[in-house]
Amino acid sequence: MSHPANGLDEVVHQRVRLGILAVLAEAKHADFRYLKETLQLTDGNLSSHLQVLEDAGCAMVDKSFEGRKPRTKVRITKRGRLAFEDEIARLRDIVVRFEKSGRSG
Amino acid sequence: MSHPANGLDEVVHQRVRLGILAVLAEAKHADFRYLKETLQLTDGNLSSHLQVLEDAGCAMVDKSFEGRKPRTKVRITKRGRLAFEDEIARLRDIVVRFEKSGRSG
Numbered sequence: 677m678s679h680p681a682n683g684l685d686e687v688v689h690q691r692v693r694l695g696i697l698a699v700l701a702e703a704k705h706a707d708f709r710y711l712k713e714t715l716q717l718t719d720g721n722l723s724s725h726l727q728v729l730e731d732a733g734c735a736m737v738d739k740s741f742e743g744r745k746p747r748t749k750v751r752i753t754k755r756g757r758l759a760f761e762d763e764i765a766r767l768r769d770i771v772v773r774f775e776k777s778g779r780s781g
Numbered sequence: 782m783s784h785p786a787n788g789l790d791e792v793v794h795q796r797v798r799l800g801i802l803a804v805l806a807e808a809k810h811a812d813f814r815y816l817k818e819t820l821q822l823t824d825g826n827l828s829s830h831l832q833v834l835e836d837a838g839c840a841m842v843d844k845s846f847e848g849r850k851p852r853t854k855v856r857i858t859k860r861g862r863l864a865f866e867d868e869i870a871r872l873r874d875i876v877v878r879f880e881k882s883g884r885s886g
Contacts, residue, residue, distance in 0.1 A: 679819050681800030691794050695786030698875055702882045714784050764879050767872045770803055774869050777807045 680769035687732045688763045692717065692725045697760040700735065700752035708748035726750060734759055785874035792837045793868045797822065797830045802865040805840065805857035813842075813853035831855060839864055 688697060695715045699706055706714075712722050729735035734756030738749045752760070793802060800820045804811055811819075817827050834840035839861030843854045857865070 678821070679800055679804065681796060681803055682821050684796040684799070686796055689794075689796050691786060691789040691791055694789070694875070695784055698786055698879060699784065701879060716783070716787050760879075764876055768876050770799070771869055771873050771876065774803060774806060774865075 680766055680773060683766055685759065685763065687728060687734065688759045690725070690728075692721065693729055694763065696722075696725060696729060696750075697734065697752060697756060697763075700750060701757060701760050705749055705751040708750060711750060729756065732756075732759075785871055785878060788871055790864060790868065792833060792839065793864045795830070795833075797826065798834055799868065801827075801830060801834060801855075802839065802857060802861060802868075805855060806862060806865050810854055810856040813855060816855060834861065837861075837864075 688694060692715065696711060699711060699714055708722065711717070712719065715722070717725075726735060726737055730737055732755075734753055736751045736753055738751070740747050740749070793799060797820065801816060804816060804819055813827065816822070817824065820827070822830075831840060831842055835842055837860075839858055841856045841858055843856070845852050845854070
């Protein structure tokens with residue numbers, strides 16, 4: 677007997693990374709600054725989680741300049757989108773399973 | 782602007798602990814062995830996550846003997862149930878938000 681929680685992937689499920697992917701899945705790409713503010717993260721925290729997502733092939737980080745201003749743009753990859761959709765399907769299973777079980781019991 | 786992922790609580794959201802609480806929320810209590818098999822965990826892994834849940838007041842572990850056999854029973858606490866219900870509500874928000882955003886885009 678297997679439980680829907682068993683298949684969760686730590687790369688995508690981890691709280692901060694789930695937030696990053698959720699924003700990117702909605703917006704396709706986002707500035708570092710926007711992600712940081714939306715998810716209420718420090719620079720260091722966001723950077724380290726982006727590194728994990730990049731290493732797993734789930735996100736791409738492009739650093740460039742706009743005039744003299746450095747700009748960091750983050751995009752979700754095809755693999756990242758599939759992994760996020762898989763996570764959403766598993767979360768839905770967990771939610772539905774709990775709701776079916778009768779929560780007041 | 783705040784994102785539903787911001788409010789996720791690491792104690793409850795972490796993959797293994799989410800699984801433990803999901804099983805306990807459904808069954809109210811469970812044997813160590815049953816949790817271990819259902820969630821496909823090692824003894825050490827299950828023990829350390831139960832410790833985190835106990836420390837947070839979300840679960841209680843009772844060790845006893847049934848004849849000569851040691852038996853470890855795990856129960857969800859009121860606080861654990863509330864924390865799990867809060868997590869489920871947040872997961873539902875994330876799922877609904879993603880589904881509304883149009884996944885094929």
